[in-house]
Amino acid sequence: MTQSFHPNERTLMGPGPSDVNPRILEAMSRPTIGHLDPQFIGLMDELKELIQYAFQTQNRLTLPVSAPGSAGMEACFVNLVEPGDKVVICQNGVFGGRMKENVERIGATAVMVEDEWGKAVDVAKAEEALKANPDAKILAFVHAETSTGALSDAEALCKLAQQHDCLTIVDTVTSLGGSPLKVDEWGIDAIYSGTQKCLSCTPGISPVSFSEKAVEVISNRKTKVQSWFLDMNLVMGYWGEGAKRAYHHTAPINALYALHEALVILKEEGLENAWARHQQHHKALAAGVEAMGLSFVVDAKDRLPQLNAVTIPEGVDEAAVRSTLLQKYNLEIGAGLGALAGKVWRIGLMGYACNQTNVLLCLGALDAVLTSMKAPINSGVAVNAALDIYG
Amino acid sequence: MTQSFHPNERTLMGPGPSDVNPRILEAMSRPTIGHLDPQFIGLMDELKELIQYAFQTQNRLTLPVSAPGSAGMEACFVNLVEPGDKVVICQNGVFGGRMKENVERIGATAVMVEDEWGKAVDVAKAEEALKANPDAKILAFVHAETSTGALSDAEALCKLAQQHDCLTIVDTVTSLGGSPLKVDEWGIDAIYSGTQKCLSCTPGISPVSFSEKAVEVISNRKTKVQSWFLDMNLVMGYWGEGAKRAYHHTAPINALYALHEALVILKEEGLENAWARHQQHHKALAAGVEAMGLSFVVDAKDRLPQLNAVTIPEGVDEAAVRSTLLQKYNLEIGAGLGALAGKVWRIGLMGYACNQTNVLLCLGALDAVLTSMKAPINSGVAVNAALDIYG
Numbered sequence: 001m002t003q004s005f006h007p008n009e010r011t012l013m014g015p016g017p018s019d020v021n022p023r024i025l026e027a028m029s030r031p032t033i034g035h036l037d038p039q040f041i042g043l044m045d046e047l048k049e050l051i052q053y054a055f056q057t058q059n060r061l062t063l064p065v066s067a068p069g070s071a072g073m074e075a076c077f078v079n080l081v082e083p084g085d086k087v088v089i090c091q092n093g094v095f096g097g098r099m100k101e102n103v104e105r106i107g108a109t110a111v112m113v114e115d116e117w118g119k120a121v122d123v124a125k126a127e128e129a130l131k132a133n134p135d136a137k138i139l140a141f142v143h144a145e146t147s148t149g150a151l152s153d154a155e156a157l158c159k160l161a162q163q164h165d166c167l168t169i170v171d172t173v174t175s176l177g178g179s180p181l182k183v184d185e186w187g188i189d190a191i192y193s194g195t196q197k198c199l200s201c202t203p204g205i206s207p208v209s210f211s212e213k214a215v216e217v218i219s220n221r222k223t224k225v226q227s228w229f230l231d232m233n234l235v236m237g238y239w240g241e242g243a244k245r246a247y248h249h250t251a252p253i254n255a256l257y258a259l260h261e262a263l264v265i266l267k268e269e270g271l272e273n274a275w276a277r278h279q280q281h282h283k284a285l286a287a288g289v290e291a292m293g294l295s296f297v298v299d300a301k302d303r304l305p306q307l308n309a310v311t312i313p314e315g316v317d318e319a320a321v322r323s324t325l326l327q328k329y330n331l332e333i334g335a336g337l338g339a340l341a342g343k344v345w346r347i348g349l350m351g352y353a354c355n356q357t358n359v360l361l362c363l364g365a366l367d368a369v370l371t372s373m374k375a376p377i378n379s380g381v382a383v384n385a386a387l388d389i390y391g
Numbered sequence: 392m393t394q395s396f397h398p399n400e401r402t403l404m405g406p407g408p409s410d411v412n413p414r415i416l417e418a419m420s421r422p423t424i425g426h427l428d429p430q431f432i433g434l435m436d437e438l439k440e441l442i443q444y445a446f447q448t449q450n451r452l453t454l455p456v457s458a459p460g461s462a463g464m465e466a467c468f469v470n471l472v473e474p475g476d477k478v479v480i481c482q483n484g485v486f487g488g489r490m491k492e493n494v495e496r497i498g499a500t501a502v503m504v505e506d507e508w509g510k511a512v513d514v515a516k517a518e519e520a521l522k523a524n525p526d527a528k529i530l531a532f533v534h535a536e537t538s539t540g541a542l543s544d545a546e547a548l549c550k551l552a553q554q555h556d557c558l559t560i561v562d563t564v565t566s567l568g569g570s571p572l573k574v575d576e577w578g579i580d581a582i583y584s585g586t587q588k589c590l591s592c593t594p595g596i597s598p599v600s601f602s603e604k605a606v607e608v609i610s611n612r613k614t615k616v617q618s619w620f621l622d623m624n625l626v627m628g629y630w631g632e633g634a635k636r637a638y639h640h641t642a643p644i645n646a647l648y649a650l651h652e653a654l655v656i657l658k659e660e661g662l663e664n665a666w667a668r669h670q671q672h673h674k675a676l677a678a679g680v681e682a683m684g685l686s687f688v689v690d691a692k693d694r695l696p697q698l699n700a701v702t703i704p705e706g707v708d709e710a711a712v713r714s715t716l717l718q719k720y721n722l723e724i725g726a727g728l729g730a731l732a733g734k735v736w737r738i739g740l741m742g743y744a745c746n747q748t749n750v751l752l753c754l755g756a757l758d759a760v761l762t763s764m765k766a767p768i769n770s771g772v773a774v775n776a777a778l779d780i781y782g
Contacts, residue, residue, distance in 0.1 A: 002437050005437070017426070017641065023395075030397065032410070032587075032594075034405055035594070043396050046393050102619055104615075203641045203643050224495075229459075249462075250459050250461075253595075255593070260395075332425045
C-alpha cells in the first residue's frame with residue numbers, strides 16, 4: 001500500500017521553487033472554507049490590494065490566476081492578442097521563446113527580436129523592430145530572464161512601446177519581490193508573475209495585472225478569448241468589486257491563503273528593503289563565486305541578484321555536482337536551461353532563501369564538492385570572500 | 392497593515408469544496424522541494440498510480456493538471472478537438488453548457504442534446520443525435536451534474552459512442568470517489584475530475600486520463616493544441632515514464648502532496664467502501680429531508696448520493712437560510728446554480744464530509760432555522776428520521 005509522502009527538508013537555491021517561509025506553510029494548512037464564503041470574499045479583497053502593492057499599481061484588474069506562471073503568461077496573451085495581430089517579442093532566453101509559442105497558437109504573428117542569451121534586451125533593436133512593424137499591437141519581453149539571470153530595462157522598453165502606440169506584456173516571474181518593479185510608473189499594460197520565486201510561496205499561482213488600456217482592449221475584442229478558463233471577461237465577474245461574486249471556477253482556496261501570507265510578509269518587510277536584501281546577499285555570493293575562480297554569464301550591470309548563472313569549471317560533471325550537493329547537503333541548485341544547458345549552474349537567492357546562512361552554506365558546500373572532484377578552482381577561499389562582504 | 396488570515400472552521404456541505412481531511416492539510420504543509428528533485432519524481436510516479444486506481448484505468452497518460460477542474464475540462468477539449476470538428480454534447484445542467492463554450496472557442500461545432508435539468512442524460516436522444524451527425528468525432532457529457540445532482544449512465548453512453556466510432560469526453564468532477572466509475576471497463580477516452588469534491592482535498596488540481604486511442608489522436612493532430620499550458624504533447628514530457636523529466640512548467644508541489652495524501656486515504660478505505668459510504672449517509676440525509684416535507688429535484692434512481700438538490704419551501708428566503716446556517720452553525724450548504732438558482736439548495740455529502748455527524752448536524756440545523764422562520768415544514772422530525780436509517 002502506498003504510504004504518505006515525507007520529503008526531506010531541502011535548502012532550495014535553484015531557479016525556483018525557493019525555500020518557503022514556515023509561516024506560509026502554516027497559513028496554507030488552515031481549514032478550507034468555501035469560495036463564496038463571506039470570509040473568503042474578504043480575503044480576496046485583501047489579496048487584490050496586496051498584489052497591487054507588490055506590483056506597485058492601482059490597476060483594478062489585479063488578481064491571482066489559479067495556475068502557475070505559465071498560465072499567467074497565457075492569460076496575458078490570449079486576452080490581449082487576437083488572430084491576425086502582430087506582436088514584437090524580445091527574446092534573450094527560454095521564456096521569450098515560450099511567448100512566441102503563445103502568440104502563434106492564437107493565430108497571430110510573432111516578430112522576434114533576438115538578443116544573445118545572458119544579455120539584457122537591447123532597447124535599440126526593439127526600437128528598430130517597432131519602426132519596421134508599425135502595425136504591431138504589442139511589445140512583449142521578459143523583465144528578469146530565469147534561464148540566464150539577466151535583468152532588462154522594463155522602464156525604457158515600456159516608454160518605447162508607448163511611443164509606438166503598442167501595449168506591453170511583461171514577464172516578471174523572477175523579478176517580483178526581488179528587483180525594483182513599478183507597474184504604474186513604468187506604464188506596463190499586462191504583467192504576470194509567479195509565487196515560487198522571490199515571494200517564497202509554494203508554486204501554483206500566478207499574480208497578474210492589467211492596465212485600464214488593456215482592460216478596454218479585452219472588453220472590445222472582436223473574437224472570444226480562446227481559453228474559457230483564462231477569459232478575463234469571465235474571471236472579472238468573480239474577482240470584481242464588492243461582495244457580489246459570480247461563480248466562474250472554484251478558487252484554489254488554500255493556495256490563496258499561502259499567497260496572502262507571502263504578501264503580508266513582503267509588506268511587513270517593505271518592497272525596498274526586500275530589493276536591498278537581495279542585492280546585499282547577491283554581492284556576498286558573487287564575491288565567493290568569483291574568489292573560487294568561477295564566472296558569471298551576465299555582465300555585472302545587468303545581473304539579477306536573485307538568479308546567478310555561474311559557469312561550470314572545465315572537465316566537471318555538472319550533474320554529479322548537483323546530485324552530491326542534494327545528497328550530502330540537502331542543497332538544491334539549478335541546472336542550465338535551453339542554450340545554457342550543461343554550461344551553467346543557476347544559483348537562486350530568492351525571497352526567504354536569500355539570507356546569509358544560505359549564501360555561506362552554498363559557497364562552502366560547492367567549494368567542498370568541487371575540491372573533492374579535483375576541479376580547477378581556488379579551493380577554500382569562497383566562504384571567507386563572502387564573509388568579507390558581510391563585514 | 393494587513394494581518395494573517397484566520398478562517399473559521401466550517402462544516403462544508405455545499406457543492407464543493409468539501410471538508411478537507413486534516414491529514415491532507417498536514418501533508419500539504421510539508422517542506423517544499425524542487426519539481427525535478429528525485430524525491431518529487433518518486434511522488435509523481437506514485438501519484439500517477441493512485442490516480443489510475445481512482446479512475447480504475449491503466450491509461451499511461453494519467454496525471455494531475457496543475458489547475459482546477461475547469462482547466463481539466465479545457466485540457467480534454469483543446470487536446471482532442473481541432474477547428475472544424477464536430478462534438479455532440481449532452482447537456483442536463485450547467486457544466487454541459489461550459490463544454491459548449493470550450494468546443495466553440497476551438498472553432499469547432501457543438502451539437503447540443505438538451506435534457507431537462509435534474510434528469511439523467513437520455514441515451515436514446517444521444518443516439519438520435521449521433522445518427523443524425525455521422526461526422527461527429529466526439530460524444531461529451533457530464534457523469535455527475537454538480538448543478539442538479541443527477542447521475543447519468545456513463546457506461547451506456549460510452550458504448551453508444553463506440554458504436555458510432557466516436558471518442559468520449561466525460562466530466563467526473565463530482566463522481567470521482569463518490570459513485571462507481573470505471574474508465575477502462577466503460578471505455579472512456581478522456582476524463583477529468585476535481586480534487587475538492589469526493590476526494591476531500593483542497594481545490595486547485597484536476598486529475599485527467601486519456602485512453603491509448605485518445606493519445607493517438609493527440610499525437611496525430613493537424614494543428615497545434617491552442618493552449619501551450621495544457622498541451623498534453625508537452626506535459627507528457629514531464630509526466631512521462633521514468634526518471635528523465637523535461638521541464639514544462641513548475642508543478643504546484645504542495646498541492647500535489649495534498650492530492651497524494653487524499654488518494655492514499657481513498658485507497659486505504661477502498662473505492663467500493665467509499666461508494667457504499669456515500670450511499671449510506673445519503674439515505675439517512677434523504678430520509679430526514681423528506682420527513683421535513685422537502686423534496687428532491689432528481690428521481691431516486693438517478694440521484695447522486697454526494698450532491699442533494701433539495702427544493703426550497705414556499706415563501707422562504709433561501710439566502711437568509713444559508714447565511715444563518717453559516718453564522719450560527721458554521722455550516723455551509725450550496726445555493727442553486729443556473730436554471731435552478733433560487734429554487735434549490737445543494738447539500739453536499741462528499742468524501743470526508745460524508746459522515747453521520749454531518750448528516751445529523753445539517754438536518755438539525757436546517758430544521759431549527761426553517762422552524763424559526765416559520766417555514767411550512769414538518770418540524771422536529773428530520774433528525775429522528777435519519778437516526779432510524781442508521782438504526
